[in-house]
Amino acid sequence: MSKKPALLPKDEAAAEGKVNVQINGKWYRFPKGTRIADACNSVGVHVPCFCYHPKLSVAGSCRMCLVEQGMPPRLAPGATPTYNEDGYQTIQWMPRAIIACANTVAENMGIRTDGKLCTEARRGVLEFLLTNHPLDCPICDQAGECKLQEYTSDYGSGTHRFTESKTKKGKNLSIGPRVNLDQERCVLCRRCVRFMKEIVGEEVLGVVGRGTHNAISCYPGTQLDSNYSMNVVDLCPVGALTSKDFRFKMRVWFLKSTPTIDVNCGTGTNINIWTREQKVYRITPRQNDEVNSCWMPDSHRLNYKYINAPERILTPLVKTDAKAPQRPSTWDATLNLVVEQLHKCAPVEVAIIASARMTNEELYMARALARQLGVTKFDIVPRKGENDGMLISEDRNPNSNGAKLILNKTGAGLATIRRGVKNGSIRSLIVLGEDVTQEAGIPAEDLAELDYLLVMAHSENATTKAADVVLPGVTFAEKYGTMINVAGRIQRLNKAIEPLGEARSEWSIMRELTELLGCDCPRVIACPSPMMILEEMALEFEPMKGLTWGNIGNEGKVILDTGVTIPLIEREKSKK
Amino acid sequence: MSYVPIKRPKFSFLDKIYVVELVKGLIITFKHLALSLMGKSRSKKDFNGKGVGACMPFPEQRWDAHLPEYYRGAPTLVRGEDGRERCVSCQLCEFICPARAITVTPGPVAEGSGLEKQEKAPAEFEIDMLRCIYCGMCQEVCPEQAIFLSKEYLITLTDRKDAIRNKAQLYKLGGTRKGLVNKWNQYK
Numbered sequence: 001m002s003k004k005p006a007l008l009p010k011d012e013a014a015a016e017g018k019v020n021v022q023i024n025g026k027w028y029r030f031p032k033g034t035r036i037a038d039a040c041n042s043v044g045v046h047v048p049c050f051c052y053h054p055k056l057s058v059a060g061s062c063r064m065c066l067v068e069q070g071m072p073p074r075l076a077p078g079a080t081p082t083y084n085e086d087g088y089q090t091i092q093w094m095p096r097a098i099i100a101c102a103n104t105v106a107e108n109m110g111i112r113t114d115g116k117l118c119t120e121a122r123r124g125v126l127e128f129l130l131t132n133h134p135l136d137c138p139i140c141d142q143a144g145e146c147k148l149q150e151y152t153s154d155y156g157s158g159t160h161r162f163t164e165s166k167t168k169k170g171k172n173l174s175i176g177p178r179v180n181l182d183q184e185r186c187v188l189c190r191r192c193v194r195f196m197k198e199i200v201g202e203e204v205l206g207v208v209g210r211g212t213h214n215a216i217s218c219y220p221g222t223q224l225d226s227n228y229s230m231n232v233v234d235l236c237p238v239g240a241l242t243s244k245d246f247r248f249k250m251r252v253w254f255l256k257s258t259p260t261i262d263v264n265c266g267t268g269t270n271i272n273i274w275t276r277e278q279k280v281y282r283i284t285p286r287q288n289d290e291v292n293s294c295w296m297p298d299s300h301r302l303n304y305k306y307i308n309a310p311e312r313i314l315t316p317l318v319k320t321d322a323k324a325p326q327r328p329s330t331w332d333a334t335l336n337l338v339v340e341q342l343h344k345c346a347p348v349e350v351a352i353i354a355s356a357r358m359t360n361e362e363l364y365m366a367r368a369l370a371r372q373l374g375v376t377k378f379d380i381v382p383r384k385g386e387n388d389g390m391l392i393s394e395d396r397n398p399n400s401n402g403a404k405l406i407l408n409k410t411g412a413g414l415a416t417i418r419r420g421v422k423n424g425s426i427r428s429l430i431v432l433g434e435d436v437t438q439e440a441g442i443p444a445e446d447l448a449e450l451d452y453l454l455v456m457a458h459s460e461n462a463t464t465k466a467a468d469v470v471l472p473g474v475t476f477a478e479k480y481g482t483m484i485n486v487a488g489r490i491q492r493l494n495k496a497i498e499p500l501g502e503a504r505s506e507w508s509i510m511r512e513l514t515e516l517l518g519c520d521c522p523r524v525i526a527c528p529s530p531m532m533i534l535e536e537m538a539l540e541f542e543p544m545k546g547l548t549w550g551n552i553g554n555e556g557k558v559i560l561d562t563g564v565t566i567p568l569i570e571r572e573k574s575k576k
Numbered sequence: 577m578s579y580v581p582i583k584r585p586k587f588s589f590l591d592k593i594y595v596v597e598l599v600k601g602l603i604i605t606f607k608h609l610a611l612s613l614m615g616k617s618r619s620k621k622d623f624n625g626k627g628v629g630a631c632m633p634f635p636e637q638r639w640d641a642h643l644p645e646y647y648r649g650a651p652t653l654v655r656g657e658d659g660r661e662r663c664v665s666c667q668l669c670e671f672i673c674p675a676r677a678i679t680v681t682p683g684p685v686a687e688g689s690g691l692e693k694q695e696k697a698p699a700e701f702e703i704d705m706l707r708c709i710y711c712g713m714c715q716e717v718c719p720e721q722a723i724f725l726s727k728e729y730l731i732t733l734t735d736r737k738d739a740i741r742n743k744a745q746l747y748k749l750g751g752t753r754k755g756l757v758n759k760w761n762q763y764k
């Protein structure tokens with residue numbers, strides 16, 4: 001009886017450009033060319049890896065990822081393959097384990113990670129890695145996020161049989177301004193070497209010595225001083241490379257990580273902020289293949305100290321008399337005073353300088369405030385720098401695109417305001433989140449000539465010192481909001497710590513001020529949160545249509561076509 | 577089955593009025609009263625009591641000699657036989673402490689202290705004795721054998737601030753301990 005053979009799974013998969021793979025007894029379909037390690041991890045079968053990193057070339061040197069693998073039997077000449085009732089061929093298991101990071105999946109392949117072979121392979125590899133490991137976890141900053149620790153507790157044997165003394169290597173070596181090396185802890189995965197060579201393009205690190213004396217080292221006369229050097233700290237699976245900045249600051253298990261974005265330049269690098277209670281301890285990059293891959297520049301990473309610095313302004317400050325010093329005040333009293341003072345100013349003599357470091361929500365409220373006051377001299381401070389050809393954009397404002405979209409401002413009107421302050425046609429100045437004595441170029445002497453200077457800022461600076469009233473705002477770690485990066489991607493800022501002292505998020509200060517000034521537009525004064533402001537903006541601005549806090553997601557969403565690209569991401573894409 | 581029915585005992589009428597048990601208890605009380613009035617109470621010798629009965633005139637007289645080996649008093653930091661302050665500020669005790677009594681501020685070892693191998697030592701180590709519940713978890717979790725519960729139980733404060741013991745005080749209270757694993761020397 002002839003039955004038309006049903007389509008076999010292999011043909012079905014091939015039609016989609018995929019292959020069938022059996023992992024621990026279950027069949028899955030993966031695109032051709034997927035690495036076994038990635039395939040396993042994507043379906044929740046964990047394959048431990050030290051040396052493999054999806055963004056670096058494959059080294060295959062640590063052997064931690066050994067798995068048991070099998071293929072269909074090779075056929076005798078002329079024989080036809082036989083299929084079981086599910087349409088698969090039987091798998092012939094190989095007697096030796098293979099590494100999952102350097103091999104790709106194939107049709108009808110079988111992978112086993114729960115068998116005796118794999119378990120013993122992992123235990124053996126760990127036993128060898130630990131023969132010379134100093135076991136100084138109590139003083140190691142990596143403890144708690146160390147792959148060697150994790151794998152040893154998951155797959156290791158608990159005891160080891162080497163009683164010989166351990167090889168001595170260099171400990172606590174300074175190999176660069178921001179990175180420390182402990183050669184004894186190193187598992188020689190060479191991730192750091194490959195990162196410096198392939199991503200940064202500076203071959204500073206290499207492996208020296210032979211056999212058990214193998215060690216990571218800088219080439220003679222060089223040091224690890226690239227602005228991307230601290231990424232090797234994140235990459236290093238163990239505590240061999242550690243950050244000098246974070247050295248002995250806090251154990252990682254106390255830290256809470258909050259996904260947010262960096263605000264030091266227009267790229268909007270995705271980051272995690274690590275905090276304990278009200279203090280920020282470190283910042284690490286968060287993977288986003290469209291923005292920063294897995295990396296971030298050291299300069300941005302280390303620029304968080306101001307969050308907990310003594311310069312932070314913790315209460316509203318009020319100058320009761322032109323000559324008097326600033327005194328701390330309460331919010332209610334300060335805002336009422338500000339309203340009274342603003343009512344006295346003639347709108348033509350008032351200028352507002354906002355900041356492209358503000359979130360979209362804050363810019364929206366700043367616009368509402370300007371409209372309520374009837375002020376037309378209103379602009380932001382542009383900030384330009386050099387593009388480093390990696391991740392740092394020439395636009396040093398994180399939200400220039402937001403300012404352009406919401407305020408329709410690019411900083412072109414700043415010169416007029418500067419001139420107005422100089423020649424006295426502007427008598428009152430409202431500064432929102434900027435130090436105008438810096439990039440804006442308004443000298444402190446000119447500020448002193450003003451009748452009225454209202455400043456909203458998170459930290460003390462030359463402008464706040466000259467101010468009649470200072471409203472304490474918050475830093476990027478203390479607020480929710482969205483920003484649009486140079487490539488037109490809207491991304492979310494998340495609150496990692498509560499506002500310090502009595503500081504308040506800027507949008508709420510401006511909302512209340514606008515309301516007290518007499519605004520009765522419900523689209524401004526009825527906004528209870530940045531999320532609701534976002535929804536208001538989604539109704540008004542065409543590119544933001546349909547946006548909600550939820551659907552932006554942790555990766556952000558492209559809403560503008562700016563034509564700007566991020567060099568490092570372009571390189572990464574072209575490599576594929 | 578998610579629950580197990582408990583068989584309750586059947587009480588007789590006599591049980592229910594509990595007068596019998598009450599009287600039984602009182603007999604014991606009166607027995608001790610009589611014994612102590614005759615100066616024959618139990619543990620008389622141990623208490624070394626001068627007065628009547630089993631009462632110990634505390635604090636002039638102490639029970640200290642009778643504290644068992646495993647007694648859990650105030651936690652202290654110890655030095656090893658080599659005189660090294662053993663804590664390396666790994667902060668595991670801070671993590672495990674159910675009462676959040678411990679605050680460790682980690683830091684590098686002092687330069688020129690000869691402890692280069694150890695690298696790390698607490699810049700400050702504080703235990704709030706008003707929070708401590710004497711559970712002994714810190715001693716159990718310490719990978720460095722640095723924190724031990726002493727037999728000190730008599731903590732009298734006149735100010736809340738005094739309840740916080742700092743590193744210097746803790747090392748003073750802990751003293752030197754013998755027979756601990758010797759770590760962080762030039763051989764390790």
Ligand code: SF4
Pocket residue numbers: 185186187188189190191192193216235236237238240241
């Ligand atoms: S220092 Fe770290 S990243 Fe570099 S080879 Fe050693 S273990 Fe790998």
Ligand code: FES
Pocket residue numbers: 048049050051052059060061062063064065066099100101102
């Ligand atoms: S991860 Fe495969 S050999 Fe290292």
